[in-house]
Amino acid sequence: MLIAQRCAIQFVTILLFATAALAPARATEPAQDEALAYSIGVQTYINGFPMMDLYRTLWETSFDPKRGHDRTLNEFFAFDRLITSKDDWVITPNNDTIYLRAFLDLRKEPIILVIPPMGDRQYWVPVSDMWHDFDASLSWDTVGARGGAFALCAPGWQGVLPGGVKRVDMGTPIIWTLPRIAVNGDPDLPAAVALQKQFRLVPLSQWGAASVARPRPDAAEFPRFTRAELTDAKAYFTTLNTLLRLSPRLGNPSDDALAGWLRELGMHPFTGFDWNKLSPQARRGLERAAADAHRIIAERMPRLVPIVNNWQLARLDKRISGDPVFAAGAAMLGLLWNPKEISTYDVAFFDGAGAPLDGNNRYVLRFSPPPPVDGFWSVTMYSAENQLFVPNPLDRYSFGDRTKGIVYEKDGALEVILQHAEPTDPKERANWLPAPKGRFYLVTRHYSPRPPILTGDWLPPPITKR
Structure with missing residues (x-):
């Protein structure tokens, strides 16, 4: 009796395995429920954002007929x-x-x-x-x-x-x-x-040719994608699927891991993605995902880098795509940035006491010592209102080690004067970086930085209100 029961159980088990092998696997079908589509969509959106925003720049600067450009x-x-x-x-x-x-x-x-x-x-x-x-x-x-x-x-x-x-x-x-x-x-x-x-x-x-023919790329190979479509779920995920075929990475572990999730949505790079084949619930999940993932990146962006003396210190690695949220935030902060081996950046919106920088006040930025670089360094002034240079009587928009006529202290320190009103003291005027009447921010750039900047042994000093 016991032997017969065991045989029956083995037969049922074999039958179940055989039936399962013949039945289509759910994982090969597009996900149809909202929750799963939302979860996959958030991960996919964040992971792909650096490439998508960079491709948006490519399309707008190379193919958008409204821009009037002459380079492809x-x-x-x-x-x-x-x-x-x-x-x-x-x-x-x-x-x-x-x-x-x-x-x-x-x-x-x-x-x-x-x-x-x-x-x-x-x-x-x-x-x-x-x-x-x-x-x-x-x-x-x-x-x-x-x-x-x-x-x-x-x-x-x-x-x-x-x-x-x-x-x-x-x-x-x-x-x-x-x-x-x-x-x-x-x-x-x-x-x-x-x-x-x-x-x-x-x-x-x-x-080796005497002249090089101008390239004639086929615009049809490059789908339209603009800044406005970064939060359009249909355009974003459809274009992402195309780009994964157009410009794939080979043997990348992150991409290989993501491929399984993409397959759940019918978005695997080996196949074309058809938005209309998804259920209304799945489309709704992806629409929510695009909005929320974009917000996640925007909220992460101001907190990407360490903050010292109310300066944001950007020392970016050559390869950051393995940290998708960080990479997405860096892309949103500013495309076409440099890795730290080329240049590093310090950004300040506040003085050393934590108050917003305002040109109606008078500040001093004392570098002691100045930034150690093999190239050169500069501090650049921007209006917080429009993020552009500030018009001024000196036509001076930045201040650095190449600025003519600057005055160093006896100990080698350098004091930069930050204010809207033109200084009356000749020494202060020589070291004056003109500010707008209202809010401003500063960016210090270090070209070919030396090791102390990269290791944190040199740090930017606080901006002091006088």
């Missing part, structure tokens, strides 16, 4: 002058460098980035994948004065490069770069622009 992919856009208080096209700009910018599509072949001989001119060329992880930092302190030629290669590319061309393997097939060239004021601008014009991007197949 695989070629430089050059900004060949220093920004002034009359410029309102970019917030929190610097007054230290001129720029080149390019998004590159490496799917067909590598693109060779040519840095000309730079002499004693300082330059920084960060090269990043679409997740804002940096694969190269080609600068005057890593490459040197002679420059060079660097083949930027998509993941898995195999081939032979010309002699003298160094290979740089990228994390994704679509990438970006933002070269910066130091300029010491307007008189120095022509020499810097002359070097800027010698930077080149050359497809491998055209290396």
